[in-house]
Amino acid sequence: MGRRQSHKGVEVVGVSTSRQPGERTCPHFGHCGGCHWQDVPYAEQLRRKEEYVRRVFGEAGIELPECFPILASPSSFAYRNKMEFTAVPDAEQGLRLGLHRRGRFDEVIDIVECWLPPPLANELVEVVRSVARRRGIRAYDYQRHSGFFRNLVLRYATPPDQWMVLVVTTTPTADEEVSFLEEIAELLPQRFPEVRTVGHVINDTWSPVSVGQLRILAGDGVIEQGFGGLRFRISPFAFFQVNWTQFESFFGRIRELASPRSTDVVWDLYCGAGSIALVLARWVSQVYGVELVEAAIEDARVNAMLNGITNVTWHVADLHRPSGKAVLERLPAPDLIVLDPPRAGVHWRLLQFLCEHPAERMLYVSCNPVTQARDLKRLLTVYRLQCLQPVDLFPQTPHVECIALLQRRD
Template sequence: MSRKMKNKVITNLKIEKIASEGKCLGYHDEKVVFVTGVAPGDVVDVRITKGKSSFMEGEPVKFHEYSKERIEPFCAHFGTCGGCKWQHINYDLQKTYKRQQVLDQFQRIAKVPIPEVMPTLGSEKTKYYRNKLDFTFSNKKWLTLDQIRSGEEFDRNALGFHIPKMFDKIIDIEHCYLQGNISNEVRNELRAFALENQITFYDIRNQVGLLRNLIIRTTSTGESMVIVQFGENDPESIKVVMEFLNQKFPEITSLIYVINLKGNETFHDLELVTFAGKDFIEEEMEGLKFRISPKSFYQTNSEQAYELYKVAREFAELKGDEVVYDLYTGTGTIANFVAKKAKQVIGIEYVEAAIEDAKLNSKLNGIANTLFYAGDMKEMLNEEFIANHAKPDLIITDPPRAGMDEKVVEMLLRLEAPKIVYVSCNPATQARDVALLAEKYDVVKIQPVDMFPQTYHVENVILLSRKAQ
């Protein structure tokens, strides 16, 4: 079926509605057709890229009618860079679609009674809202078809984002609307300096080249962290690059580098060197200070993270005498945020460096009623752990996109805490976990929160209440 349908063009397909992962859908011969890069109301010709017995996937090759809901994308890289796939949809509609995504996932996957899904809590900033971006250096810059056909010679070095589904092709980013402050300046100045001084960009296939990766983190308090990842151990050249950044941008709070000779860009197991400034930056929320180290996770939309945590705290309805378990606590942001309204908060997190930050964050803020433990959640949260700690009155869980391990869900069912506040960046895995928890819990509140404007991603907070015995 797939070979027969591939590259077939369906003409005049009416796009009916938004589907998952930012795609939209229409219907052809009683089959669903998922299409990228379109909006509900568009009428398009679609080239099929995948065909199955029950559905097809495709991409638009010609527009006959444009949706009334369309707006003009503001970024020159839209359509090539895969970062902001909803720039062509107005923001109010984005929020509506995100709420619908949550509803669809719970109806399709959880299949349990749910209350009305509340309107998506929107972000005040729809541009320049991220506090962290990763850029990749490459000697395999993405060229457009027009550039290739021109026959001209183009410099193939690039600093930007990966082209979707092409691990070795990088689109050279001139201006990114996701992160403000000094982000665009640092990236563009470093690229220009490297080109001028003939410093090698990384070749991911052959794993050679000095400049490999650039991470820029910022805070709402004006601090910044810049991490340069080098693909070769060349002390002299590394010093040249780092001194350039230090002199060009003295305002950088934390200037760090790491030498990575591995086959992937992860550096949690590598030594980081602080070249200038501090080895951390600080974020602030409701008077609380949170220290963020290079290996720590922190929500990438600082202002909206505050709104997210306020929802979680509101759902918790803490009175002051409760024991709270904060699972997947990260740097203890939620744990410390709710600690003043609880008797005790116990946080568990896999990343040891994050737990050290969580402990330090409690100390910095004079919070004495928190405990933090590092370890694999499914191994840590066991009968022995429960026996050595008070049983929870409330569980807050904020797992990664994959959701909670089934062993963790089983333990939650055994613990039978009166309430669970489940924060998720993936409503599909959240709904899957809710289907398992439904044995003992009812869903009583659902609040989508938009952390990522211009994208299809949505954060979701739900309140689960233990069923009457």
């Protein structure tokens, strides 16, 4: 067995940093923090992820009655529909625009060719970087908290190919900074017809996040993703699953495991922009989606209207607070509960409520098997674990998604 390495809190067995004979990797691999497993054949990546899931659940004392083979990604490259590039000062070239060096959040590598998003992303990065350098735009200095250009966010949707470009800066204070934004907004849609919208995000805080005051510079501010006969509007800050090549398989597997019935009442908790809720809505009587982020619920409402779906009711609520519990208590009792929490997992207060009010079935979707196993230990006091489906949404990385199907104990 190989040595162990830790990646963002996930311990992985047998990660090798040596390249496999004949395996080609991108020019930044080994230095860039975007990928960790490019030197590992994809079949071996899948095996390691399955092994990791089994080990995590085994160490949590959870017996797996049935663990399906991991659902492989149709594409192991060019699969990411969202990328965030960071701008930092550079003494020689003015600025660098790229991804963080592996293990370092204070260093950025000038990315020339990234294999994770569709190839057009590399051209968009190069154009924005070239315009910024030509105009002498100052990158934001995270140590001194000064400068202008902070991040470039690219979002992709299909069909057809559509791109959203978000330029994240501090508040413009110089004419050249305003001209830079105007040139980007005019140049990108002209040169690349796939660019449907360009936005400007102002972040004057010390926090290195790509959210803030939004102004649309070109286009209507949204792109649309299609799969499974549905269309989903993606707004600048909307959450959506990152692997666009897995949408059909991933959401199709969720529907299969849910075994929806025409009489079912479904709760979709942490529903985001409504992707799971709307996938299931066509097969059940009623869905109730609950989400903390009001903008996500607004996207969910639009997505329901876009698809002519009327049997979903949306609620803005903090499921980690007593007020969230009050919202759930007013809803009709569910036959199926869907949980899709953030990496930190389900709050203990919500877990307690769900154990006190178990549905017939539950689907727990998680991007973090460690917190999922922790939460299932509590839920298994009133549920039985029927099966576990690992899904590879993140090729070239150690991360793995898991769908757990639970059945209420008699």
